[in-house]
Amino acid sequence: MITIRGVSKSFTGRDGTTVEALRDVGLEVAENEFVTVLGPSGCGKTTLLKSVAGLVPWDDGEILVDGAPVRGPGPERSVVFQNFALLPWATVLDNVAFGLRMRGVDRAEREERSRALIATVGLAGFEAKLPGELSGGMQQRVGLARALAVRPRVLLMDEPFGAVDEQTRRLLQEELLALWEEHRLTVVFITHSMEEAVLLGDRVVLMSARPGRVAEIVPVDLPRPRSHDVGGVGRSGAYAEITAYLWDRLRAMHAEHRPASPAAGTEVSA
Numbered sequence: 359m360i361t362i363r364g365v366s367k368s369f370t371g372r373d374g375t376t377v378e379a380l381r382d383v384g385l386e387v388a389e390n391e392f393v394t395v396l397g398p399s400g401c402g403k404t405t406l407l408k409s410v411a412g413l414v415p416w417d418d419g420e421i422l423v424d425g426a427p428v429r430g431p432g433p434e435r436s437v438v439f440q441n442f443a444l445l446p447w448a449t450v451l452d453n454v455a456f457g458l459r460m461r462g463v464d465r466a467e468r469e470e471r472s473r474a475l476i477a478t479v480g481l482a483g484f485e486a487k488l489p490g491e492l493s494g495g496m497q498q499r500v501g502l503a504r505a506l507a508v509r510p511r512v513l514l515m516d517e518p519f520g521a522v523d524e525q526t527r528r529l530l531q532e533e534l535l536a537l538w539e540e541h542r543l544t545v546v547f548i549t550h551s552m553e554e555a556v557l558l559g560d561r562v563v564l565m566s567a568r569p570g571r572v573a574e575i576v577p578v579d580l581p582r583p584r585s586h587d588v589g590g591v592g593r594s595g596a597y598a599e600i601t602a603y604l605w606d607r608l609r610a611m612h613a614e615h616r617p618a619s620p621a622a623g624t625e626v627s628a
């Protein structure tokens with residue numbers, strides 16, 4: 359379980375101006391829950407996720423994972439980034455095994471675990487390839503296998519499918535849901551896509567921009583397993599309704615932040 363209480367964070371830019379990235383953000387994510395986070399660009403989604411990951415310090419408030427305060431990265435939390443963040447000189451196998459190696463797992467076990475996960479994400483036969491020899495979708499499969507290799511309880515995903523094509527994205531979404539069911543993980547998943555937020559999430563956390571706050575939490579009461587197939591949730595009226603509701607809310611947020619005139623223009627876009 360993740361508890362975020364009263365978290366605030368400001369950045370001071372090189373020109374001395376301050377951006378309030380997060381203000382008094384509170385959120386509870388239950389064990390095995392899949393929460394998606396949606397909001398306008400620059401509303402602090404990545405800052406929030408990196409804070410939970412222990413990768414950036416915040417100014418006020420507290421973040422607990424299973425009751426323990428987050429003070430840095432930890433073995434129970436894995437992060438998947440949009441740009442894959444793979445080691446370009448290391449093979450697929452070595453990339454997936456990297457975290458296990460860091461944790462001192464012996465070679466035979468890390469190879470066995472990594473090969474099994476590589477097969478699970480559909481990349482059997484690609485173990486000896488370098489990331490540069492793979493498509494974007496394949497690279498993100500490696501990113502996912504690498505994150506799961508250390509058997510985390512919490513998976514933190516920062517727009518992981520944002521850089522892949524729509525067809526691959528749909529396949530990856532369904533694969534992620536299957537992995538989530540199998541591994542019983544708690545997932546926090548950032549996205550810009552309303553459709554993705556609804557297809558994946560138990561709840562959608564809507565954030566508003568400047569300062570970044572939790573504007574609303576929208577429950578997604580749709581049956582699982584979910585898919586894009588005929589008869590699947592992705593084609594249902596209820597899915598379309600929640601997606602439309604999220605768009606209405608986001609559109610209103612965008613309208614609020616539109617610069618009124620050039621004279622008023624202190625707008626800083628992220």
Ligand SMILES: Nc1ncnc2c1ncn2[C@@H]1O[C@H](COP(=O)(O)OP(=O)(O)OP(=O)(O)O)[C@@H](O)[C@H]1O
Nearest residue numbers: 369371377379398399400401402403404405406628
């Ligand atoms: N290292 C940094 N230094 C200065 N300002 C930063 C830094 N990181 C983030 N910010 C600012 O904090 C705000 C929130 O950024 P963040 O990346 O968390 O937003 P986001 O919602 O993830 O954006 P996007 O949806 O575009 O990825 C933005 O205004 C951004 O410019």
